[in-house]
Amino acid sequence: MRTAVVVFPGSNCDRDIAVALGAATGRPPAMVWHKDTALPPDLDLVALPGGFSFGDYLRCGAIAARAPIMPAVRAFADRGGHVLGICNGFQILIEAGLLPGALMRNAGLRFVCRSQTLTVATADSPFTAGFARGEAVRMVVAHHDGNFAAPPDLVAELQDQDRIAFRYDGNPNGSANDIAGVLSPNRRCLGLMPHPERAAEPAHGATDGARLFASLTAALGRAAV
Amino acid sequence: MKARVTVTLKPGVLDPQGAAVARALGALGFDGVGDVRQGKLIEIDLAPGPDPEGTVRAMCEQLLANTVIETYAIEILP
Numbered sequence: 391m392r393t394a395v396v397v398f399p400g401s402n403c404d405r406d407i408a409v410a411l412g413a414a415t416g417r418p419p420a421m422v423w424h425k426d427t428a429l430p431p432d433l434d435l436v437a438l439p440g441g442f443s444f445g446d447y448l449r450c451g452a453i454a455a456r457a458p459i460m461p462a463v464r465a466f467a468d469r470g471g472h473v474l475g476i477c478n479g480f481q482i483l484i485e486a487g488l489l490p491g492a493l494m495r496n497a498g499l500r501f502v503c504r505s506q507t508l509t510v511a512t513a514d515s516p517f518t519a520g521f522a523r524g525e526a527v528r529m530v531v532a533h534h535d536g537n538f539a540a541p542p543d544l545v546a547e548l549q550d551q552d553r554i555a556f557r558y559d560g561n562p563n564g565s566a567n568d569i570a571g572v573l574s575p576n577r578r579c580l581g582l583m584p585h586p587e588r589a590a591e592p593a594h595g596a597t598d599g600a601r602l603f604a605s606l607t608a609a610l611g612r613a614a615v
Numbered sequence: 616m617k618a619r620v621t622v623t624l625k626p627g628v629l630d631p632q633g634a635a636v637a638r639a640l641g642a643l644g645f646d647g648v649g650d651v652r653q654g655k656l657i658e659i660d661l662a663p664g665p666d667p668e669g670t671v672r673a674m675c676e677q678l679l680a681n682t683v684i685e686t687y688a689i690e691i692l693p
Contacts, residue, residue: 448655449681456678485681492683497631539628539684564631 391610393419393435396463398454403440403476403587410587411437414603424457434610435472436463438479440532440585450493450535451481460486472516472610473579477533480571480581489572489581490548491540496533497564503532505596506584507559508570512552515573516609517580520601527598529584531562536583538565538572548572555580616661618671619690622680623654667691 393411397404404421412418419437420430429436444453454460460482467473467488475483483489496502507528510521521527540548545567548554555571563583571582586599624630630652637651657679661667671689680687 448679452678452681490683492681494628494684495631497629499631499635537631564629 391415391434391607392417392430392432393437394422394430394433395419395437395439396422396424396459397439398424398441398443398457398478398482400443400445401439401441401478403478403585406585406587407437407439407476410590410600410603411435413590414600414607422459424454424459427458427462429459429462429466433466433471435474435606436466438463438473438475438482440477440479443478443482446535449481449485451478451483451485454478454482455485455487464488467574467579470576470578472606473574474517474606475579475581476585476587477536477583480583481535483579483581488579489574490544491538491566491572493535493583494537494539494564495535496537496562501532501534502536502562504530504562506531506562506570508556508584509559511554511557512573514552515555515577515580516606517573517602518555518605519609520605526559527556527601528596529586529589529599530594530596531584532588533563533583536563536565538563538567538569538583540566540569545569551575553577556582556584616663616667617692618659618661618667619692620657620659620671620675620679621654621688621690622657622675622685623652623687624684625686628684 510525553573557568586602589596589599633651633653640648675687
């Protein structure tokens with residue numbers, strides 16, 4: 391599986407996701423700078439890492455979502471490529487319109503940084519196929535703006551289409567319907583606030599995150615988009 | 616010319632920062648404070664053009680406001 395990580399000014403989980411993807415696929419990802427206008431050829435997955443791109447100016451992810459690389463990311467997603475956005479990467483995907491809703495300031499107004507139990511809400515995606523629906527997994531949350539805001543009709547649509555990937559067990563930020571991660575309509579784009587790449591090795595204290603990358607590797611194999 | 620854009624959360628969208636400001640005002644002894652909504656003020660120096668308001672509206676739709684949760688108001692100043 392060929393992967394790429396987009397690096398923005400202020401990204402700070404780009405190395406972490408690169409290590410996790412490298413461990414899962416046996417091949418280090420291509421690191422793509424935000425000012426590039428093209429992705430490497432024959433990619434299976436593009437990952438947008440966590441961090442504080444552009445200092446969270448204006449709105450989290452708003453400036454990054456208009457970066458020169460983003461039309462290529464959008465085109466990749468439009469032709470069926472797999473895209474993973476973690477934390478700030480999730481905020482960027484929402485600002486870019488690749489995922490619905492909005493991510494607002496945490497309801498408690500505090501930056502939340504802690505180990506977090508999640509419930510796997512669907513196993514029907516290349517990201518979550520290695521989990522069981524309803525299974526409790528542990529990852530890490532570290533964000534100030536992870537409060538997933540969606541009107542009731544959008545929440546209903548996400549539920550009806552089985553596009554909620556993970557829910558919080560003990561909501562840390564006020565997210566609607568305890569939503570921690572959502573899938574695109576074609577199930578090939580996942581955004582989530584928790585960090586699987588920071589729960590991917592025994593030294594991290596949890597390894598459930600590695601199963602997300604193992605799921606992807608198993609699902610995508612060698613077929614390039 | 617100058618454009619002044621005010622971005623605020625839509626009515627009905629919970630504003631935890633505004634709520635915190637309202638509580639702090641109450642704690643300072645200011646009575647009669649109802650709902651407080653916090654927003655952003657963005658001032659833009661603009662070269663004169665045929666349709667400044669339309670230009671700024673496009674800026675709001677494409678970048679300055681997240682219209683899922685925010686609304687905006689535009690003032691064009693001389």
